[in-house]
Amino acid sequence: MLTALEVVTIVITGLMVGVEFSVAFVMNPIFTALPEDSGQLGRAHGGRMLGAVMPVWYIGSLILTAAWAVAGWGQDGAGLVVTAGAxxxxxxxxxxxxxxxxxNRGKTWTxxxxxxxxxQQMKRWDxxxxxxxxxxxxxxxxxxxARA
Known part of the structure; x- marks a missing residue:
């Protein structure tokens, strides 16, 4: 059972990291390169769409990591899992x-x-x-x- 929890935690967290990496290094540079209105509208839409799902993903990854830390307490790698949770x-x-x-401001802009x-606000967000x-x-x- 612990193995399944470890794998699910890694997969869910890894997918979240992949999405956030893609926002930082793929999507936002694309939006920045578009003509002004298009880029701003793309960021606003992305803010609405990802703003709805990312809180669940972040909290879900944290809960899974906490569950792994508790279930695997005392085993090799437990300290790494606790640090990851922190x-x-x-x-x-x-x-x-x-x-x-x-x-929250940017997703309402037109x-x-x-x-x-x-x-400047988008650069600060970036x-x-x-x-x-x-x-x-x-x-x-x-x-x-920790899983290795």
Whole structure:
């Protein structure tokens, strides 16, 4: 049973990392390269779509990691799993405190109502997102190493 929990946790967390990596290094650069209105509209739509699913994914990954830590307590790699869980907590806090407020504004913007500094706000979001991606990659790596 523990093996199944470990594999499910790694897969779910790994998929989340892949999506967030793709947002940072594929989707947002594509949006940035589009003509102004298209890029901003793409980011707004992405903010609405991913803003609805990512909280569940982040919390789900954290819950699975916590369950693994409890079920595997005392086994090899338990410290790595606990550390991965701590990093996932950091990623949730970063999301709530830094990224969500910007995303909540950005997902409502249209070319007619966006603020003059919308590009600066998106750059700030991108910077925070790069840091969050590094945190969740580290958490994912620890989970994989703990399973090895």
């Amino acid at each position: 990093l996932l907590i950091v990623s949730v806090l970063m999301s709530v405190l830094l990224l969500v407020p910007i995303n 070319p007619e109502n966006r603020p003059a500094d919308w590009k 910077s925070y997102h790069y840091a969050r991606v590094a945190v969740i990659i580290a958490a994912f790596t620890l989970l994989v190493v």
